[in-house]
Amino acid sequence: MSELLDDAPALEVSGLRKTFGDVVAVEDVSFAVRRGGSLGIVGESGSGKTTVAKMITGQERPTAGTIQACGRDRSMPARGGAERRRRGREVQIVFQDPYSSLDPRQPVDRAIDEVLRLHRPDWSAAQRAVRVTELVGMVGLDERQGSALPRALSGGQRQRVAIARALAAEPDVLILDESVAALDVSIQAQVLNLLIDLRERLAITYVLISHDLAVVRQLTETVVVMHRGAVVERGRTEDVLDAPQHAYTRRLRASVPTPGWDLAEVRRALHPAT
Numbered sequence: 001m002s003e004l005l006d007d008a009p010a011l012e013v014s015g016l017r018k019t020f021g022d023v024v025a026v027e028d029v030s031f032a033v034r035r036g037g038s039l040g041i042v043g044e045s046g047s048g049k050t051t052v053a054k055m056i057t058g059q060e061r062p063t064a065g066t067i068q069a070c071g072r073d074r075s076m077p078a079r080g081g082a083e084r085r086r087r088g089r090e091v092q093i094v095f096q097d098p099y100s101s102l103d104p105r106q107p108v109d110r111a112i113d114e115v116l117r118l119h120r121p122d123w124s125a126a127q128r129a130v131r132v133t134e135l136v137g138m139v140g141l142d143e144r145q146g147s148a149l150p151r152a153l154s155g156g157q158r159q160r161v162a163i164a165r166a167l168a169a170e171p172d173v174l175i176l177d178e179s180v181a182a183l184d185v186s187i188q189a190q191v192l193n194l195l196i197d198l199r200e201r202l203a204i205t206y207v208l209i210s211h212d213l214a215v216v217r218q219l220t221e222t223v224v225v226m227h228r229g230a231v232v233e234r235g236r237t238e239d240v241l242d243a244p245q246h247a248y249t250r251r252l253r254a255s256v257p258t259p260g261w262d263l264a265e266v267r268r269a270l271h272p273a274t
């Protein structure tokens, strides 16, 4: 893990804004996550969640606002490889799609080793091999799966590989962008349990981006609700989900599929005017 400046939140964004031409994707978004804490960002498709994540990881440059991870500014592009690597040790991201986020030609152990080579240039091949084995075990994969190609693995197993790769950088903050959304419900539960377990063991900070309120409830302490690029509600996850104050959050909650749910009803709940 990177050296955290005393008492600084693990992650703090302030007044974040992002426009794409005329489209305002993110408008004045601010939040902080304590070290070892977990924050959910919820909102329907197009509300700006992924754009916030991309600004935090440096894939998009904010139009305005500031981002600090571990007390260090990352609003501007990194200057040079050393700073990029340091930022990679501060924040890692796991995407929704475990199929496209892994190189199909690279066996699991090589994919993890690649991250170690980057972040632990002083380690010998033998030291890295020990760590690869540890990481493979930590995410619940066996030795055979640890040397397989991604195509030989299930969706849940691939997502475990993506998590192991992210952890190889020993990040302070892990962003999970719809990381369990593509998985079957029972596999989703297993990966969620893994994530809960890892947070307890590693004291890592999570930012969970999800449209799934049940997932957010299980994994986060605090939540911000985004609607059309802006934060419309925030607070302790339990409070916000149990007693939402904002009409949009109430609609979002009402739209959670329950047995026998009806898509047309969900659409009406989210878009009462249409």
Ligand SMILES: Nc1ncnc2c1ncn2[C@@H]1O[C@H](COP(=O)(O)OP(=O)(O)OP(=O)(O)O)[C@@H](O)[C@H]1O
Pocket (backbone or CB within 6 Å): 020, 023, 024, 025, 043, 044, 045, 046, 047, 048, 049, 050, 051, 052, 211
């Ligand atoms: N590279 C881009 N160029 C133009 N518009 C973009 C770009 N990226 C995002 N947008 C727009 O910004 C808005 C927010 O998109 P974003 O992907 O952040 O939402 P989201 O809440 O993550 O949605 P989803 O859950 O569907 O991924 C949308 O209107 C989207 O079309």
